Amino acid sequence: MGLFGKKRGDSPGYEDNAALDGFGGYQPSDSSGYTPPVPELAAPVEPEPQPAKQPMSRSGRRAMYGFFATLGVIAVATLANNGSDRSSSSTPTSRTPIVYTPSPQVVAPPVTDGWQSVAGKDGVYAYDVPPNWTPKPGTIHGWEKGTQVPGIRMVASAFVGDGYCPQDKESRIGGSGVTNVKVSEPSAAAQKAIDDLAVSAYNPENGPLTAKITKEPAQPAEFTLGTGKKVPASIVLAEVVTPPGPCGARRALVGVLAPELGEASAALAVYSGQDTPGGADREQILKILKTYRGVPEADRKTITPPPSTLR
Template sequence: MGPAPRLSVPPTQPTQPTQPSGSALPAEPGVPPRLAHREAGIPLPTPRLLGFVLFLGFAILSFAIGSNTERAHETGSADAPVKAPVVSEPVPETRVVVPAAVGGWQPVVQREGAYAYDVPPDWTPRPGTIHGWETEGTQFTLVTSAFVGERACGPDEHARRGGSGLTAATGKDAATAATETAETLARHAYTPDGGVEPDVEVVERRSVEVSIGGRDGEAELVLAEVTVADAGECLPRTALVGALAVAVPDNDSVPVLLAYDGQDGKDATSKDDMVRLLTSLRSVPENERETTVVTPTP
């Protein structure tokens, strides 16, 4: 039985940034305390490109996702050793709170409140967390995270049954971005180290609408069923991966919300709930945002 894929970007809490004076855009989060050997992963949008879509209300969403993910991909020199995660005592922090769009669910809110999505009651929102995987030197990372099934595998303290988060894909076509990022996540999350890649079958693909910038925006949704070739000790035999890519007019990058969950147990996230999670992605008007001070759990 093969080992589970190595989590190269374990869940970490970025340091609190300082907002630049006069900046209308969210500040980038601090660099996560664990560094990879080389720069890799999905290419990200630049602030210059994002400026073209400001008038449509997409810029805050795209910039927040892109800049957070870009920080997750920043690396040290090729010869620098990989640093272990920094462990520190939780300190109180200010968080933005917004209402849920799905009744009885929990919002996962980007740090400045620019965007949010909802997760079921048994999931744990960890919006300040960056998580991801490394496969043969490449990284795949997600920001504004949530998790389900904490400590799903005894030997691996970072193992979760499932999770969610956002990334950014290059290109203009949302349908292509949704399919490719879902397949990429499946390969990273469900291929054991040195093992065989899983079989990934797209079982649903359709256009949907999401609320972005106070209006309905076009998005493409994909669901894929994953059959793991070598489940081993910590991987499920089957999994469900979903992706929702937001079409951004006249831009060269696409924000993508991803979610994944093992399907072996009776508590697994259903296809219907996966769709609800993905289509709850939205930008949040300032008048719906409130702030609160919390002390995160370790």
């Protein structure tokens, strides 16, 4: 798609904040300096997180703890039991990720033949991606909030098309991840998540807002909890058209599935360029979204992965 992985002065770009200095102090939930919150499954109350050992900004700590505490409580408690910078210039920037693999790691089997599962938060929820995607469940990624964009953070990440653009070896065609949305109604939650992603990813953080975003009407869906109970969900798709950049792409497609989980939703977001071979088209994005599910405890498997990969 040409929009992810650019330098700030070029075009809207991808931010991968797996423990990268300068990205609001973010760390992955499985890094050595982060103590994850322990959610109360019976009574969802945000815990007091322990401060990270690695120095980070105060705003970064607030953002990180708030995001993980809220997402952890909502996603884990609800999915398991419900139903019983680079800084200032005109455009966002890219970062080469430092990827940490959790040890031990909980995995879940895919539900789509030939695809790969991406499990999040101790395997309580998962979704599947095609074989040409790279699952990175321990990576946080997103875009910083700016004066013109709302910003978004996603966990349980996966990516496609690394280095597709010869002009930028850090470029990516697209990706996916789960984001916390503080909206309870599924259609409204999906609308908010798609706005946060499309506006933040395809516009300079401090403006101007040059991307044309065309949303489709919300379509009803279902989400299966780990208990087997089905709850209402909503899917929203949007086409994004931007001015051409150095890699030449102009069109992308963004999709979100938001389930009804109580006071907030843990929504799956998928985005991909449409002008570059290897990305996900409309049919494939819908297929990825519809694999999002709660995972029964019997299907969760703990493994000890190889040592963390740094790149």
